[in-house]
Amino acid sequence: MDAVTPQSHSGRFAHRAWWVAAAALLAIVVAGAFSTMPGLLAGPLHGEFGWSRGSVGLAASVNMVLYGLTAPFAAALMDRFGIRRVVAVALLVIASGAGLTTLMTTAWQFTLYWGMLVGLGTGSMATAFGATVTQRWFVRRRGLVTGLLASGSVFGQMVFLPVLSRIVEHHGWRPSLVTLALAACATVPLMWLVLRDHPADVGREPYGAVRHVPRPSPAAGAARRAVAVLREAARTGPFWLMAGAYAICGASTNGIMWTHFTPAAHDHGMPATTASSLLAAIGVFNVVGTVASGWATDRRDPRRLLALFFALRGLLLMFLPLLMSATVQPSMMAFVVAFGLLDLATVPPVVALCRELYGDAGAVAFGWVGAAHQAGAATAAYGGGAARDSFGTYSPVWVALGALCAGAALLSLLVGRVAPAEPAPGRGLTAADRL
Template sequence: MDSVNGLSRRSRLGHRAWWVASAALIAIIVAGAFSTLPGLLTGPLHREFGWSRGSIGLAASVNMVLYGLTAPFAAALMDRFGIRRVVVVALVIIASGAALTTVMTTAWQFTLYWGMLVGLGTGSMATAFGATVTQRWFVRQRGLVTGVLASGSVFGQMVFLPALSWIVDHHGWRPSLVTLVLAACVTAPLMWLVLRDHPADVGREPYGADGPVPRPVPARGAGRRALTVLRDTARTRPFWLMAGAYAVCGASTNGIMWTHFTPAAHDHGMPATTASSLLAAIGVFNVIGTVASGWATDRRDPRRLLAVFFALRGLLLMCLPLLMSATVQPSLMVFVIAFGLLDLATVPPVVALCREFYGDTGAVAFGWVSAAHQVGAALAAYGGGAARDAFGTYGPVWVALGALCAAAALLSLLVRRTAPADRAAAGPCLTAVDRL
């Protein structure tokens, strides 16, 4: 009996789904590394070319917008042409954009090469990519795998940021770009060798499935399908509730924390390098919190998890003005740890809800919800700076975002869950009351 159990355990651990998920994680880590570079390039580009920080920031803004808007179309393209082809092409686009950036001479070229090409490539490997892999290859442990893949982007930032910063300081900004180009070029053939589009391609069933699952017919017209999914989901109440909550998520994380936390801390006398180190620490706890959230999503109601995460995040943001000081106090470290645990914890529950409501189109629907996340982030990035100029302090910003997080918690609880019988059905499973 023990030998049988041992064989079964080895069979589970050796399932091809885990290899595919591992390969996807590597691609997401490499793509995440590219998001660390704009902050390192601003100073060197300003000194070498004399470009304004606004023109340099424009490329980063274009990159951020395309990162969000590309996700649903990339998920639809994966349904049409397969995961492997889309990811390999995306890595080639990223490498091309970064390589061209090393020979640019004008600011508009930076916007084109880095903002557009790298934005399109990295957007193709955003969280919608992880949702697609999870939906196709896993029946059990979906929440856990979603959490691990979602944390890959932040992990990539942590792994590459110290090395890239050292390269920029000691060898200049171009070698740092070449490093990322090489990383993408090495990753592309690895993805071609390991990634597979569906378990049926290798004669296996999804992890945790009772039997083989047939490969779905490729969905033609990827762009049209992405827009069709937007049209159909936009007619349902859960989509708008999740999109609204996720827009607040983007505003209270990427939009404000990663853009304005360092200058806000500097306003209180804290050195910028110290504040940046605190942000890096938040990134460390991001990984832990996202994986833990994925584990919890497999076992608890995703709506209630979202509500708890938003409520706690709102409380932390409202307390932040009282915790800021010129030095790192224990109370501020508690904030860093707690905020890090909550930062990306919203991803697995939202992915699970999109899958529950929209079935086979769940990954594309999540891509559109993620676009709302980026819109919220962009508005907060701009609004936070405008509020600082108007009030002379970031205090009202933290309080306002804390209140928005409380509203997002309520929106999460308003999402009606589907009936158990409908939950197993493929495709959208909404009752009449869920439709607008």
């Protein structure tokens, strides 16, 4: 059993693990900036090419599906080739996808460049990437670090969204994509300098551990391992409960909010730049909520936390149609604060449950649960646009997703526990995994 020791206050953040976490956070921030672009592009692409919102939503859906499907394989590839190499290649792939999108002339090209290339690249830096970094480099403060890394994607939206919105408004949509491509390219050398694959590479132990932890041998057959983890996890009931709840999570956040909130607010007369600023404000509180969730996950039952987060989110979505207006009212600001606190707060509890249930394979298992999240997001991204085209309003979508969140709360409470002596599928639970 690995011993754990308190860290001195003076040396706490001098540990190399915090620098690796900071580098991972930067990569996630840059990748997160790409997720809100479809909402900004819907109007300009409709004006220039005559594409419907459904066509734009289709590309966003392909992006989200690949984002989810790539994550478990990327986590396995990190076990095979290392974190640093996978992240560097992923950043170059998303830069290529964004650059090629500026040259497109047909809707299928948008689906190929943005949907496939950007989806593959950003999926490699999804929350499974954060889970991998946390599992390798930390024994203590895992929930807190998971929350910090999970908040990075929305922090990227917060940082880039107002700037990108202004670029689209004043200079057109192509310069905004070039800006993102350059940001991704500029991040690559920083990742290569700072990121390391394992504490043993720099002669350190994971943060909070006493004894040295040797670097594991590269896992051969990354794709086979990812599929094997899915096969074993899929034999357990908790996996399907988490996957179902997380699919609803994706539909009620990435799928609808980050793709359709701006056009929905615009339907009520709100300028797109104002709506984008509201999304950015959600990102501010998202950081607070996700970090707080990570802190709480270190101390409370993650199942109850998930149920609480889903129940509150469902209520907010049901009331959203009543809050939409041409101007920002206090009620809308209250929604922004509350939704921001809850948006990504589900990530640390789900990561903790995957680690508890599936041990050393927890990061890859979480990648597969994340695939369900993105499948739900893709369904909402396409379905939300199609509903708007058919009914002329987003109101039924908000209410339906609010009701689904109530179901996700129930699913969260049904996730079972693993007894301390019971092995997880394929691997035994380590002492560090139970912390």
